[in-house]
Amino acid sequence: MSSLLSSLSLDATLTMEMLERAAQPIEVLIPDAMMAQVERGHAFVQKILAEGGQPVYGATTGFGPLVDFHGRTAQEDQCDNALQHLTAGQGPDLPLPVVRAAMLIRLRSLSCGLSGISPAAIEALRAALATAFTPAVPTLGSVGASGDLVPLAYVAQSLRGVGDAYVGGERMPAARALAAVGLSSLVFTGRDALSLVNGTSVTSAAGGLAVASLQRSHEVAIALSALLTDLLGAAPAFLLPPLLAAYGHPAVRQVGQGLTSWLEGSVPSGTRSLQEPYSVRCVPQLLGAARSAVDWAGQVVQYDLEGVSDNPLFFADEDLVAHGGNFFGQPTAFAADLLSMVATQLGNLAERQLDLLVDPHRNAGLPPMLTPLAGEHHGVQGVQLAATATVVSMRRHCVPASTQSVPTNLHNQDVIPFGTQAALTALHQAKSLRILHGSLAVALRQAAYLKPGGASAPRCAELVAALADLVTPIAEDRPLDADVRAAADVLDRVVREA
CATH class of the missing domain: 1.20.200.10 (Fumarase/aspartase (Central domain))
Structure with missing residues (x-):
């Protein structure tokens, strides 16, 4: 960590200046209280999915207008279900500072504990920001209405070694880029994939x-x-x-x-x-x-x-799954x-x-x-x-x-x-x-x-x-x-x- 240019803690207010700093490797500190909320939210989602008593958008269902159809049964397969069809972007790659700022914003939103994401996915995003690893994300694809689904799908895919990424300005297969900076490919569970893509983080970053x-x-x-x-x-x-x-x-x-x-x-x-x-x-x-x-x-x-930009949101204290916009x-x-x-x-x-x-x-x-x-x-x-x-x-x-x-x-x-x-x-x-x-x-x-x-x-x-x-x-x-x-x-x- 001694080579990092800067660090920040997510319990501080995220600023425009921090977004600019994220263009370089940055150590993001997640306070114990926030990680406890992440763990609590994840456990709440896992409990709901295990009980099977209520539909949860994107976790038990199809996506978008296919919400009335059943999704895949296995959690890892359902995460794959979320990402593969969204990997359809076009155009030149986004500027790398925009991608890295989006990753920081997404990490901040997910660390509030209302998305049900796993601690492992949080750590993968945090660890990537501490390196020169930057996903290759096409410019065109998001309509900004259901989050930045398509561009953030490329971010999520790269974390599991799919697609391409940059290290030190060099574009290469994501799996090789992860290895080059000492990171392992992430295995998604629960609603990890949807949590990563279902927000306006690219919009907010730019x-x-x-x-x-x-x-x-x-x-x-x-x-x-x-x-x-x-x-x-x-x-x-x-x-x-x-x-x-x-x-x-x-x-x-x-x-x-x-x-x-x-x-x-x-x-x-x-x-x-x-x-x-x-x-x-x-x-x-x-x-x-x-x-x-x-x-x-x-x-x-x-x-x-x-x-917090996501849908649905999970309020463990109220035993509430809230679907909205x-x-x-x-x-x-x-x-x-x-x-x-x-x-x-x-x-x-x-x-x-x-x-x-x-x-x-x-x-x-x-x-x-x-x-x-x-x-x-x-x-x-x-x-x-x-x-x-x-x-x-x-x-x-x-x-x-x-x-x-x-x-x-x-x-x-x-x-x-x-x-x-x-x-x-x-x-x-x-x-x-x-x-x-x-x-x-x-x-x-x-x-x-x-x-x-x-x-x-x-x-x-x-x-x-x-x-x-x-x-x-x-x-x-x-x-x-x-x-x-x-x-x-x-x-x-x-x-x-x-």
């Missing part, structure tokens, strides 16, 4: 990672907007506290305070128009609204992380669609700020495309083209998934939230926004190089210096794709440290 990324990107947008304001020589009159207080939105005031902090010591040129373009002047209002939206979406996902991913579906809209509007802002910066008619005397020798060299012209393509891609993907209900499963699932697709899209949008911010940062670093004296505000000058460590001045044309990605990494680091 949604949580999107929230974490957008929270950072929001702070990055404040920093870049301040640097743009400084380099243009714009007066910060649009940040006056009485002005923003009159708007009535607390988050707008908070963004204004953040921008003011970055711009402390800035020296306006006195040559700008009375009113700046909206991509400067309305930044507090735009980013304030974005902050409110991301905060709300984050709270929704947080409820997911703290809840606690695997229906509508809350995070709505939240994720909002996150996609926020990411896209922040992308629109970054793209317009980049356009302002390269335009010699509006950029306070800087050369066109920020090139010191126009015509012979082209500065950030290619970067802007790629940014335009990126923002249009984001706009095209910004179509709500949460309202795309298509009945399926013999109309057993007759209304569907498609939260998984919503959350994965939100995460994709968040990654695209990072690239747009990296593109804008490369241009701002070049503007600071070309402007005599560079940034005047000390914090803005520090940001330029951090970017300059990895992004050299564009004195002549060169490939800038790696510079954009490096700048995005620098921005993440700067806001983390701040």
Whole structure:
């Protein structure tokens, strides 16, 4: 265990930051009290199955609309029955951080003891997270209405050595991957298989990672907007506290305070128009609204992380088996669609700020495309083209998934939230926004190089210096794709440290 990067205990509140940490091997500590609840829940389910007096969905019955038919008699066969027909996903593999975050969320939900899962299955999931083992899970398959059945089936299959998995980034048969990290194949009993697949953990994972990324990107947008304001020589009159207080939105005031902090010591040129373009002047209002939206979406996902997603649930103290819909991913579906809209509007802002910066008619005397020798060299012209393509891609993907209900499963699932697709899209949008911010940062670093004296505000000058460590001045044309990605990494680091 000494090689593990971090550890966490499941009796603590699961956070977005913990989801990100799970991308690497992580030691998950399950308190004795929680394991006692797992054992009690498992014993309760085994007792019900042994008595045979009542049907239990998925343990004694078929699945979905075949619930009115008997399942297989032997428990291990019934677990196989759950997994094999669900192993039908398509498309490229999910990003490995999403899969590992989903495993952590599933472990948290199952450890509450209401799913009847066996302690052996809990330990298998916990042990896998402590290694570099990551199941290979296809992107397409979940409709997010009965949990993430198809993708989580691949997780469960891999734990018993079926399918493929990754170790250290290398894709290989799951049985070989288990052996490579010193794990044994799991034998499922009871309702282990259904417990693992019958929850919205992939949706919650992608949604949580999107929230974490957008929270950072929001702070990055404040920093870049301040640097743009400084380099243009714009007066910060649009940040006056009485002005923003009159708007009535607390988050707008908070963004204004953040921008003011970055711009402390800035020296306006006195040559700008009375009113700046909206991509400067309305930044507090735009980013304030974005902050409110991301905060709300984050709270929704947080409820997911703290809840139990499965069906049925088993309440041993009440001698109750409760069949219902606690695997229906509508809350995070709505939240994720909002996150996609926020990411896209922040992308629109970054793209317009980049356009302002390269335009010699509006950029306070800087050369066109920020090139010191126009015509012979082209500065950030290619970067802007790629940014335009990126923002249009984001706009095209910004179509709500949460309202795309298509009945399926013999109309057993007759209304569907498609939260998984919503959350994965939100995460994709968040990654695209990072690239747009990296593109804008490369241009701002070049503007600071070309402007005599560079940034005047000390914090803005520090940001330029951090970017300059990895992004050299564009004195002549060169490939800038790696510079954009490096700048995005620098921005993440700067806001983390701040």
